[in-house]
Amino acid sequence: MKSRARTSRSDSPNNSITEVAALAEVSTATVSRVLSGRRNKDDDIARRVRDAAEKLHYSANSAASSLRSDITNTLGVVIPSPIDAFSAQLLSKLEPKAREDGKYILASMGETAKEQGECIDSLIARGVDGLIVIPIPGADLSEIIADSATDKIPIVQISGRNTSSKVNWVGIDGVSSMREAITHITDHNGTSIMFMSAGLDNDATADAFVAFQNSSQITGYLHEPEWTTFGECTIQRGYNDTLKAFEDAEDRPNAIICSSDDIAVGSMMALQQLGIAVPNEVKIIGFGDSQLAAAYHPSITTLRPPYESMAEEALRLIKLKRSGRHHLPSHTAFPPQVIRRESTSSPRIGTSDMADPR
Amino acid sequence: MKSRARTSRSDSPNNSITEVAALAEVSTATVSRVLSGRRNKDDDIARRVRDAAEKLHYSANSAASSLRSDITNTLGVVIPSPIDAFSAQLLSKLEPKAREDGKYILASMGETAKEQGECIDSLIARGVDGLIVIPIPGADLSEIIADSATDKIPIVQISGRNTSSKVNWVGIDGVSSMREAITHITDHNGTSIMFMSAGLDNDATADAFVAFQNSSQITGYLHEPEWTTFGECTIQRGYNDTLKAFEDAEDRPNAIICSSDDIAVGSMMALQQLGIAVPNEVKIIGFGDSQLAAAYHPSITTLRPPYESMAEEALRLIKLKRSGRHHLPSHTAFPPQVIRRESTSSPRIGTSDMADPR
DNA sequence: TTGTAGGCGTTATCAA
DNA sequence: TTGATAACGCCTACAA
Numbered sequence: 001m002k003s004r005a006r007t008s009r010s011d012s013p014n015n016s017i018t019e020v021a022a023l024a025e026v027s028t029a030t031v032s033r034v035l036s037g038r039r040n041k042d043d044d045i046a047r048r049v050r051d052a053a054e055k056l057h058y059s060a061n062s063a064a065s066s067l068r069s070d071i072t073n074t075l076g077v078v079i080p081s082p083i084d085a086f087s088a089q090l091l092s093k094l095e096p097k098a099r100e101d102g103k104y105i106l107a108s109m110g111e112t113a114k115e116q117g118e119c120i121d122s123l124i125a126r127g128v129d130g131l132i133v134i135p136i137p138g139a140d141l142s143e144i145i146a147d148s149a150t151d152k153i154p155i156v157q158i159s160g161r162n163t164s165s166k167v168n169w170v171g172i173d174g175v176s177s178m179r180e181a182i183t184h185i186t187d188h189n190g191t192s193i194m195f196m197s198a199g200l201d202n203d204a205t206a207d208a209f210v211a212f213q214n215s216s217q218i219t220g221y222l223h224e225p226e227w228t229t230f231g232e233c234t235i236q237r238g239y240n241d242t243l244k245a246f247e248d249a250e251d252r253p254n255a256i257i258c259s260s261d262d263i264a265v266g267s268m269m270a271l272q273q274l275g276i277a278v279p280n281e282v283k284i285i286g287f288g289d290s291q292l293a294a295a296y297h298p299s300i301t302t303l304r305p306p307y308e309s310m311a312e313e314a315l316r317l318i319k320l321k322r323s324g325r326h327h328l329p330s331h332t333a334f335p336p337q338v339i340r341r342e343s344t345s346s347p348r349i350g351t352s353d354m355a356d357p358r
Numbered sequence: 359m360k361s362r363a364r365t366s367r368s369d370s371p372n373n374s375i376t377e378v379a380a381l382a383e384v385s386t387a388t389v390s391r392v393l394s395g396r397r398n399k400d401d402d403i404a405r406r407v408r409d410a411a412e413k414l415h416y417s418a419n420s421a422a423s424s425l426r427s428d429i430t431n432t433l434g435v436v437i438p439s440p441i442d443a444f445s446a447q448l449l450s451k452l453e454p455k456a457r458e459d460g461k462y463i464l465a466s467m468g469e470t471a472k473e474q475g476e477c478i479d480s481l482i483a484r485g486v487d488g489l490i491v492i493p494i495p496g497a498d499l500s501e502i503i504a505d506s507a508t509d510k511i512p513i514v515q516i517s518g519r520n521t522s523s524k525v526n527w528v529g530i531d532g533v534s535s536m537r538e539a540i541t542h543i544t545d546h547n548g549t550s551i552m553f554m555s556a557g558l559d560n561d562a563t564a565d566a567f568v569a570f571q572n573s574s575q576i577t578g579y580l581h582e583p584e585w586t587t588f589g590e591c592t593i594q595r596g597y598n599d600t601l602k603a604f605e606d607a608e609d610r611p612n613a614i615i616c617s618s619d620d621i622a623v624g625s626m627m628a629l630q631q632l633g634i635a636v637p638n639e640v641k642i643i644g645f646g647d648s649q650l651a652a653a654y655h656p657s658i659t660t661l662r663p664p665y666e667s668m669a670e671e672a673l674r675l676i677k678l679k680r681s682g683r684h685h686l687p688s689h690t691a692f693p694p695q696v697i698r699r700e701s702t703s704s705p706r707i708g709t710s711d712m713a714d715p716r
Numbered sequence: 717t718t719g720t721a722g723g724c725g726t727t728a729t730c731a732a
Numbered sequence: 733t734t735g736a737t738a739a740c741g742c743c744t745a746c747a748a
């Protein structure tokens with residue numbers, strides 16, 4: 001199509017960069033150098049080139065440039081689905097940062113480990129400069145990733161299981177997460193805590209809470225074994241588990257830590273139904289910083305995953321791998337951030353909070 | 359990098375397609391034709407080529423192919439944000455369908471009309487084969503889109519305002535939406551309906567409900583002017599408006615239509631607080647088929663936007679525009695689908711529904 | 717520092 | 733149909 005546009009304007013062999021070079025009265029090489037920033041003087045030549053480029057609305061043909069330089073300015077991102085809140089949040093941080101670097105995001109999704117593997121292969125074949133993978137919940141993609149052309153292009157796994165130490169990993173710091181949650185709860189006078197953990201089929205955000213039941217820092221607060229449950233990160237599960245845990249009116253938790261905001265919402269529904277006031281009688285904290293937690297009534301305190309840090313680190317690793325040669329795989333976990341809301345605030349909730357607009 | 363890989367294997371000038379051609383004992387031209395499906399015989403030659411390609415793990419260098427053919431196999435998608443449920447749902451339908459066609463999705467997001475315009479320009483400069491744009495709520499991008507190289511590459515706008523008839527548009531059929539909602543409500547004995555419409559700052563899904571207040575089919579059910587409100591599509595708004603509408607215990611609606619699931623949830627919260635039973639005393643229907651509506655207790659009947667149809671149509675238009683020359687811009691609206699749930703079902707809700715797992 | 721010229725891997729053209 | 737050959741537009745040795 002481009003060629004059509006050109007030929008319609010003139011019949012001469014007018015390669016874009018050639019036109020710019022002609023107008024600026026320099027060689028195409030100089031144009032290339034100036035425009036790619038490889039010539040940093042700001043003299044007359046540079047100005048002439050830039051002016052010519054602007055006048056002609058020139059922008060380099062990316063296919064030609066990729067072909068010659070083996071750099072596509074393209075980053076592959078493999079996610080379970082954009083509907084997944086974790087993936088969506090991360091993507092929303094990744095894309096602008098990548099664009100600042102002149103990189104485009106090639107988005108691809110796979111709902112199974114196999115599909116994700118195919119995405120990875122396909123994107124590598126497409127020639128992406130780097131690959132960021134968010135595995136589907138429960139799957140261990142690290143083997144697949146390690147098998148891919150890890151030596152040719154940089155790959156970063158975000159969150160999820162990672163059994164292969166050969167793969168770059170960026171994620172949420174689970175121990176910090178739990179510590180933040182517990183500290184926040186105890187700061188607000190929570191003493192006997194119910195903990196709804198993710199199960200084995202845990203999702204990305206829930207990951208954070210797994211595998212540290214034995215941390216000495218926390219066991220003190222989770223006395224009652226039946227107050228720690230494992231399961232899906234759903235509203236339904238939060239509802240069911242909460243009803244069960246609060247069956248005995250004599251012996252109830254006064255605080256609940258949830259591995260996801262959905263669980264927290266389900267739990268709140270159950271408490272509401274039981275006529276138990278939040279935060280007066282029970283404090284509750286979720287995880288994931290979902291829109292729902294913010295909008296719920298009362299609003300739910302939550303732990304915000306370090307989306308921004310993860311996105312930055314992933315991009316940093318990719319850039320780094322491209323320049324330097326063969327760094328060791330890196331493995332970095334960032335702590336979440338407490339978003340304080342009504343569900344753990346000092347007492348008193350009421351309609352008055354919500355009645356006034358905005 | 360590729361060249362490095364090659365040279366490490368051998369020092370001869372082994373262009374990928376050349377290797378395949380050599381192994382299959384045909385010319386590179388033939389390899390190209392067979393592999394690109396432009397030669398549909400399945401004779402010995404074709405088989406030899408395919409075998410050779412597979413043996414060598416060959417896949418065409420997309421940069422070279424794009425450079426020569428001016429086809430990048432790349433589709434630009436501009437969305438407000440992947441966090442936006444509408445965009446996420448659509449993207450999740452678009453990507454697999456595009457991949458079936460061998461197209462990759464270049465995802466780009468802009469939170470303002472200006473940013474989205476930049477995304478469009480940038481993607482066009484990048485050489486995408488087509489562009490799909492979901493405008494941010496309230497913005498009218500059709501001018502910007504019309505100004506873009508619409509004659510060079512096909513652009514489709516999905517949902518949102520479209521004042522320029524020169525732009526391809528695909529979206530939700532608002533009149534059908536309202537009719538579906540009302541029919542469903544009246545089928546379930548709703549007689550006096552409260553309607554929480556989107557405001558001027560309406561979002562994509564809400565669009566559907568705007569601009570047909572005067573439809574004679576519906577005015578009959580919306581007697582009370584104060585029972586039709588305009589505003590944000592938020593939980594908060596649904597909560598507030600509902601409290602207000604139900605102030606007078608003598609004269610209350612027995613059904614509520616909401617322009618979004620969030621509104622419906624807020625409304626349910628308010629009703630719960632007022633001790634009004636859903637669906638026994640009030641039927642309620644939302645819009646958007648959000649996860650929240652499905653998980654809420656009781657689950658909320660909702661209208662599912664025609665994501666699949668919209669995605670398919672958008673891709674069809676793009677393919678069509680590429681082949682044929684200069685069709686007239688198309689403008690297609692699809693009706694939503696009712697997802698029946700408890701909030702409009704026959705009476706009786708109770709804990710029993712939820713108590714049993716799954 | 718600038719210009720010249722060759723090649724990146726593929727597909728389109730054209731002749732056989 | 734197939735094969736030889738010439739672009740596609742850019743970048744980068746290399747020479748000046």
